[in-house]
Amino acid sequence: MRNEQLLPEMITLNRNSKYFFVVSLTILWIFLLRRLDNIKMFAPTMETVMFDEQYCLGYNFLRSQKSYVIYYKKIKTDQNFRFREDGLEPVTLTTHGTSGIIEEIEKTAYRWDGPISFALFIDFHSKLALEYIADLHRCDQKFREKVSVHIALRVSPYQMFCQPIQSPKSLRSCEDFILNQKKYRSEIDAPFELYPFNIMRNLARKGAQSDIHLLMDADMITSNGFATKVKKISNEMIDGKNKNALVIRIFEFHHKFFFVGHRIPDIQKWFNVSIETEKVSTWEIPYLGAQWETPVIIHRNDVYNADYFPARIRDVQSLVRVYLKVVQFQQFFFQIYKLCRANYTFNLLSHVFSVHEGVKIDDTIFSKAVSEHSRKYGRNKAFTRYVKEMDDLYPHTTERCGKFQM
Numbered sequence: 281m282r283n284e285q286l287l288p289e290m291i292t293l294n295r296n297s298k299y300f301f302v303v304s305l306t307i308l309w310i311f312l313l314r315r316l317d318n319i320k321m322f323a324p325t326m327e328t329v330m331f332d333e334q335y336c337l338g339y340n341f342l343r344s345q346k347s348y349v350i351y352y353k354k355i356k357t358d359q360n361f362r363f364r365e366d367g368l369e370p371v372t373l374t375t376h377g378t379s380g381i382i383e384e385i386e387k388t389a390y391r392w393d394g395p396i397s398f399a400l401f402i403d404f405h406s407k408l409a410l411e412y413i414a415d416l417h418r419c420d421q422k423f424r425e426k427v428s429v430h431i432a433l434r435v436s437p438y439q440m441f442c443q444p445i446q447s448p449k450s451l452r453s454c455e456d457f458i459l460n461q462k463k464y465r466s467e468i469d470a471p472f473e474l475y476p477f478n479i480m481r482n483l484a485r486k487g488a489q490s491d492i493h494l495l496m497d498a499d500m501i502t503s504n505g506f507a508t509k510v511k512k513i514s515n516e517m518i519d520g521k522n523k524n525a526l527v528i529r530i531f532e533f534h535h536k537f538f539f540v541g542h543r544i545p546d547i548q549k550w551f552n553v554s555i556e557t558e559k560v561s562t563w564e565i566p567y568l569g570a571q572w573e574t575p576v577i578i579h580r581n582d583v584y585n586a587d588y589f590p591a592r593i594r595d596v597q598s599l600v601r602v603y604l605k606v607v608q609f610q611q612f613f614f615q616i617y618k619l620c621r622a623n624y625t626f627n628l629l630s631h632v633f634s635v636h637e638g639v640k641i642d643d644t645i646f647s648k649a650v651s652e653h654s655r656k657y658g659r660n661k662a663f664t665r666y667v668k669e670m671d672d673l674y675p676h677t678t679e680r681c682g683k684f685q686m
């Protein structure tokens with residue numbers, strides 16, 4: 281009697297558990313597949329940290345590295361390859377930009393004979409830049425050996441946390457990539473928003489793999505063998521404590537291939553020393569005023585830029601690059617002025633120089649644009665904050681450097 285009663289119940293139970301078993305197995309299987317897929321599609325990830333409640337910053341999205349072939353086809357990568365075979369600290373070119381500047385960085389990797397630290401600004405629209413630059417790093421040996429890439433993203437409204445950035449796993453082969461590189465590059469949209477120049481400069485410096493940094497914007501070209509030529513003297517003069525800055529002479533490169541000195545005096549002496557001697561040397565020059573723009577070599581421990589001067593950019597068309605240029609100029613003044621206020625000594629380097637890549641604009645239009653921009657910008661709160669900050673931090677150098685003006 282009892283058995284007969286139990287039997288139908290047991291059958292249902294049995295059916296249920298079978299059903300349950302199959303369903304859970306399927307779920308587990310799907311879960312496993314997805315995980316495997318994730319691992320394949322997105323590895324590795326890079327942590328990003330919130331900065332100023334506005335940006336997520338991530339270091340070493342890509343790290344410069346050298347690969348050796350040890351045995352037949354066996355490849356060893358050395359992440360610590362840092363141009364240190366001679367026991368000297370290398371000079372890292374620290375630079376920054378949006379996706380629109382990646383092409384310049386590609387060229388720079390062939391031109392610059394040392395490490396490069398590149399801070400890349402991306403937004404939702406320029407996400408393709410990550411994929412592109414990861415492919416570039418994978419497929420272009422020169423780029424991989426020299427360039428490390430750091431990322432800054434603007435956070436969304438109400439975003440509380442910064443998420444890790446997953447390194448995109450490319451579906452393209454290197455053959456395909458190199459063949460169609462130009463096309464893939466042109467598919468990246470440039471961001472259109474506030475570009476935090478000084479945050480980007482600082483990001484590139486903090487992410488650099490060496491302690492000596494050349495601060496230079498990406499539209500400048502350096503003379504041949506720059507990093508090698510200045511390595512020894514940089515190691516002698518720059519130690520992060522003695523407040524020395526090495527200054528690079530700029531030549532403006534106009535359409536007519538005509539060189540004009542960039543305000544730094546002693547051009548005759550500079551040519552004399554650079555031509556008639558082998559050894560790279562420096563001599564002290566005075567601070568040349570609040571409108572002075574120059575690339576400098578300083579140490580990782582030397583002063584950093586004030587990082588609260590965002591500026592709107594749109595660097596898609598060449599015409600608009602003029603505007604970008606104007607802003608870029610202005611932003612550099614802050615750096616040099618701060619060095620002056622912090623009582624740095626400016627030392628001009630012989631033998632090496634940099635050139636502005638042809639900005640094909642009329643000088644008067646350019647200066648008008650600069651002063652117009654300054655006028656508007658001068659009213660900015662950030663400007664007042666900056667002036668006050670300089671006076672508070674460095675009260676004794678007002679006479680040496682003058683009041684900051686734009």
Ligand SMILES: *[C@@H]1O[C@H](CO)[C@@H](O)[C@H](O)[C@H]1NC(C)=O
Nearest residue numbers: 546547548549550552553556
């Ligand atoms: C440059 O060198 C020439 C001769 O080599 C000399 O006459 C001239 O005075 C030098 N100029 C400077 C500024 O050193």
Ligand SMILES: *[C@@H]1O[C@H](CO)[C@@H](O)[C@H](O)[C@H]1NC(C)=O
Nearest residue numbers: 622623624625674675676677
């Ligand atoms: C700035 O440096 C010079 C030496 O280069 C020194 O004589 C002077 O006292 C310094 N000034 C301040 C305010 O530290």
